[in-house]
Amino acid sequence: EIVLTQSPGTLSLSPGERATLSCRASQSVGGSFLAWYQHKPGQAPSLLIHSASSRATDVPDRFSGSGSGTNFTLTITRLEPEDFAVYYCQQYSSSHYTFGQGTKVEIK
Amino acid sequence: QGQLVQSGAEVKKPGASVKVSCKASGYTFSSYGISWVRQAPGQGLEWMGWISGYNGKTNYAQKVQGRVTMTTDTSTNIAYMELRSLTSDDTAVYYCARRSVFGMDVWGQGTTVTVSS
Numbered sequence: 608e609i610v611l612t613q614s615p616g617t618l619s620l621s622p623g624e625r626a627t628l629s630c631r632a633s634q635s636v637g638g639s640f641l642a643w644y645q646h647k648p649g650q651a652p653s654l655l656i657h658s659a660s661s662r663a664t665d666v667p668d669r670f671s672g673s674g675s676g677t678n679f680t681l682t683i684t685r686l687e688p689e690d691f692a693v694y695y696c697q698q699y700s701s702s703h704y705t706f707g708q709g710t711k712v713e714i715k
Numbered sequence: 716q717g718q719l720v721q722s723g724a725e726v727k728k729p730g731a732s733v734k735v736s737c738k739a740s741g742y743t744f745s746s747y748g749i750s751w752v753r754q755a756p757g758q759g760l761e762w763m764g765w766i767s768g769y770n771g772k773t774n775y776a777q778k779v780q781g782r783v784t785m786t787t788d789t790s791t792n793i794a795y796m797e798l799r800s801l802t803s804d805d806t807a808v809y810y811c812a813r814r815s816v817f818g819m820d821v822w823g824q825g826t827t828v829t830v831s832s
Contacts, residue, residue, distance in 0.1 A: 608777070644819075651822035652760065652819075703774065706759060
């Protein structure tokens with residue numbers, strides 16, 4: 608099983624600041640089949656990034672993903688009030704999917 | 716784009732079973748799979764498994780293997796997830812999500828399952 612470790616656990620930032628979230632895999636994620644999701648309380652998660660760096664439909668361009676192999680990054684260039692949420696990385700390279708434990712982006 | 720609508724909240728006693736449904740619309744059901752994901756209170760997202768909408772092939776997470784069965788009804792475009800021998804650790808919000816080459820791109824609204832005596 609591919610274990611995904613996200614850091615930091617919590618990111619305290621102000622609106623307008625840049626957020627950088629990390630996701631490290633215990634082994635290489637083949638095909639860069641790595642996705643990022645945003646999850647707000649009381650709502651279903653939503654897909655932000657797939658294939659490590661491709662934005663999903665209607666996702667604002669302030670969200671970007673990068674990385675390959677075992678190291679991946681989600682960057683939010685200028686935080687908007689609606690961006691404060693929990694973010695999860697997830698690999699779909701192996702037949703057994705796994706999620707990271709999440710990074711909470713909170714208002715400072 | 717597609718939509719997934721899940722069945723309503725459930726309250727079950729320990730040892731019982733629960734069956735959650737997920738009705739798909741707006742896309743060709745057989746062209747995608749359905750994944751099931753849950754979130755226990757205060758915890759992160761946990762992948763439980765997926766089922767192919769094409770041939771019913773399944774893949775379950777080790778943690779729930781032996782207690783979970785995922786099925787589909789292609790005549791009604793509904794996916795089901797049955798979990799047996801429930802314990803309080805199974806109290807969670809259960810989500811279905813469309814499985815595609817882009818990850819899980821369409822999600823149901825979630826179904827709360829509470830296990831309590």
